[in-house]
Amino acid sequence: MSxxxxxxxxxxxxxxxxxxRTVCDHDFGPVEVAYDYAAMQGKVTRTSIEAGPRSLWRYKxxxxxxxxxxxxxxxxxxxxxxxxxxxxxxxxxELYIKDDSTNYPTFxxxxxxxxxxxxxxxxxxxxxxxxxxxxxxxxxxxxxxxxAGLRTVVLVPEDLEEGxxxxxxxxxPLLVKIKGNYDDVNRLCSQIxxxxxxxxxxxxxxxxxxEGAKTHGFEIAEQxxxxxxxxxVVPVAGGTILPKVWKAYRExxxxxxxxxxGPRIHAAxxxxxxxxxxxxxxxxxxxQPQKPNTIAKSIAIGxxxxxxxxxxxxxxxxxxxxxxxxxxILAAIGLLARTEGIFTEPAGGxxxxxxxxxxxxxxxxxxxxVCVCITGNGLKTIEVxxxxxxxxxxxxxxxxEFEQMLAKLDENGxxxxxxxxxxxxxx
Amino acid sequence: xxxxxxxxWLTFEGVCKDQPCVWKMSRQFPQVQFDIRQAxxxxxxxxxxxxxxxxxxxxxxxVEFLKSMGVRxxxxxxxxxxxx
Numbered sequence: 001m002s003x004x005x006x007x008x009x010x011x012x013x014x015x016x017x018x019x020x021r022t023v024c025d026h027d028f029g030p031v032e033v034a035y036d037y038a039a040m041q042g043k044v045t046r047t048s049i050e051a052g053p054r055s056l057w058r059y060k061x062x063x064x065x066x067x068x069x070x071x072x073x074x075x076x077x078x079x080x081x082x083x084x085x086x087x088x089x090x091x092x093x094e095l096y097i098k099d100d101s102t103n104y105p106t107f108x109x110x111x112x113x114x115x116x117x118x119x120x121x122x123x124x125x126x127x128x129x130x131x132x133x134x135x136x137x138x139x140x141x142x143x144x145x146x147x148a149g150l151r152t153v154v155l156v157p158e159d160l161e162e163g164x165x166x167x168x169x170x171x172x173p174l175l176v177k178i179k180g181n182y183d184d185v186n187r188l189c190s191q192i193x194x195x196x197x198x199x200x201x202x203x204x205x206x207x208x209x210x211e212g213a214k215t216h217g218f219e220i221a222e223q224x225x226x227x228x229x230x231x232x233v234v235p236v237a238g239g240t241i242l243p244k245v246w247k248a249y250r251e252x253x254x255x256x257x258x259x260x261x262g263p264r265i266h267a268a269x270x271x272x273x274x275x276x277x278x279x280x281x282x283x284x285x286x287x288q289p290q291k292p293n294t295i296a297k298s299i300a301i302g303x304x305x306x307x308x309x310x311x312x313x314x315x316x317x318x319x320x321x322x323x324x325x326x327x328x329i330l331a332a333i334g335l336l337a338r339t340e341g342i343f344t345e346p347a348g349g350x351x352x353x354x355x356x357x358x359x360x361x362x363x364x365x366x367x368x369x370v371c372v373c374i375t376g377n378g379l380k381t382i383e384v385x386x387x388x389x390x391x392x393x394x395x396x397x398x399x400x401e402f403e404q405m406l407a408k409l410d411e412n413g414x415x416x417x418x419x420x421x422x423x424x425x426x427x
Numbered sequence: 428x429x430x431x432x433x434x435x436w437l438t439f440e441g442v443c444k445d446q447p448c449v450w451k452m453s454r455q456f457p458q459v460q461f462d463i464r465q466a467x468x469x470x471x472x473x474x475x476x477x478x479x480x481x482x483x484x485x486x487x488x489x490v491e492f493l494k495s496m497g498v499r500x501x502x503x504x505x506x507x508x509x510x511x
Contacts, residue, residue: 011465027465028434028476028503190502286469288440289499 002066003040007031007207010309018064020124020204032207033064037254046226046257056112056215062251063116064208070122071148072115074104076215080223085339090359094369096229097336098220100376101344106143107377108136109216109241114144114201116212121199127151128198132189134160134182135298136376141201142171153198155185167380213241217248220371221258228263229371231364233355235347236267236276237299239306241375246313264319266364267310268354270294270329276307277321280314287311295326295384296346298376320363324353330388332356333378343378351375431483433490434503439473443497449475451496456489458482476503
């Protein structure tokens, strides 16, 4: 049984039946999926959710599908890591990492939204799916569509790096290079969605696609023992995930599954592309689009589609916005790796770097629980860390040389793991 | 001549923010109907949702006229959606 009620305009509240619609006819505001929460009372419970599969589909009752899930059966339910070593480093009492760098099958939070979007696409009867993208979204659409046997069209800017193209091509989509920038690609996708009976996940399936992002928030709450972290730091690219984490928290509160502890949602952006954070800092409701210039390319969106709603949620929840420079992002990637064994992409580095700045400035008090949302995997963007390390020692395969090397490291006062090795007692 | 309907988001910033761009467009292209569905104006930027109706060539020319005044035009249906 589905609890989906209708599509509802986020601006004027006009209601529409469930179809591949994205905007309201009256004011062109975006529509989103509305549910019958009254009907869920007593039926959607902690017990019913805990009895579900160890995937994002354990929250099926709060997702916009009618039947059984068809795609992404193993996506979601990623680890919530209690990051004690990182917490000590930062001087906070309780810190959690929601680690979507391990998401299945393409190692980013996009596997959540794509699982829901493609299941809905199949319910609507689409046999061809697509997206405009340069990275995580393209990988996820191509992979899930391959598993589901759907035809896939991925549109990318012509000048995209070959490495990023391979990450999608391997799954066998029709990959088309467009002569133009991201905006041009997205506009073309919009025209394609109007003309062809195709499901372009982030265009004509957007209301359903974005609902998948709620599962990131549901999991945080459940994995914290059905509690909400007082502070959640979320990266902002197109602005999909942050308002949906908030919606997830509000839904759980509405259903009585968690206590309303006044959760605060904080927005993280790279300093080289921070339209939303800038607007929050200036007290503006509307952001000024920017031209991105940052190493955090997966969140380098100068004109975020849902930026307006990010500003609204951050303000409403009493959160804050923060941005991080490229050196701060790289340092945060290294810190997370060294303390928690998690290798994230620059988007994750941005989120952690911003969380650190929010803690240091007192906007996140050190004695309140914090959750940092890590949305992608560093193995996809290894090039950004190139040159960040000293050269590794090269020696002949002899114990004597190995010991000489250790002694030399000790003499040179080498830092980190090398120094610890050099000074450790030989048993 | 073919009739057309075009739904757009208009973004006003910089010089064009303080000019009556839509009024000028209406004077230049009186045959193009425009219907403002939503608008919000901040200190540095303003946005407006407009539906244009008219002859296709006229509507296209009206939109180009607004662009020439520095107004950013995005189609409503997904055109401003960007995800990587």
